[in-house]
Amino acid sequence: MNSQILLYFFCSLITGHVFAQKEYEYMGGIVLNDTLTITYRLHLKENNGAISGFSISDIGGTYETKSTVFGEYDDINKELSFRETQTVYTKTPLEPDYEFCYINTTLKNFTLGRTKDAKVKFIGLFSDNTRCIDGELFISSVDIIESRMTRVTKKINRMKKVPDSIKQRFKPLKMMDSLNMNILRKEQTLSVFSKSSQVHLIIYDGGKEDGDKITVSANSKTLLKNYEAKKEKRSIVLDVSDDTTSITIEAVNEGTIAPNTVIVEIKDSHNNIQALSNLKAGEKTQIDILKVRN
8 A cells, every 4th residue: 555655656746847937946857778767856047048057866865966067048949958067976886987977968849937848868978978878858847746746645635544654754845855855874975076175064953953963084083073963053174185085974872853963064166065964873974075186
């Protein structure tokens, strides 16, 4: 019963899309080899035909990756072209000779703010423009998705045989917030790519203060020990001139509301990455700052 409800809910989401004003938010997926579907988020800004923004693939998954996006929008011919150009962060375990495959595509008969359905094939290219893996992209606007989530939630709430515990999980705003949150889990490494010589590590409690304590280290040097996160932000400036700067976050406790949830921001001259720890006492997560040298 539970799995059938979840499947019905997912299938109800992945059709449709619309925009609003000058910033456009989409959710959907990419299909590889006609079998593998990966969740996909696309955030675009349009300024006089110039497109900028970012994409996130495998949202909340083992291989979650954020990339910068650039492109063009032709309002006369109704075409949107965009391409991923650089990786901001990834949770993919990196091999010594890792390379990222970037999406390149053009959506025809497409009007920003009005087109409600988009499905298009894309070409995958490495950074040197050699071909990697191609696939298909489908996206829907957040407005459309939230509307569908609300309709599905109402239907589920009317089902008498569905347990209240399941009904509580279908809260549209709460579920959209969870999709947008970058979660730091145990024994996971978030690899952040930076061109800056320094980054700001910002730590705070974004919700109710409940006594969450963490210990933070950078390249095995302790920066904060048994630090209790507060709503007031604690900022640490880190030198990241080395090829890799490894930051370890350990949960000392779980506060009064388990698990340990502390917001960690990595801010440099180009990006501001916000993440949330999700750790039990004694568990660790890692953030690697990888130096990008041009």
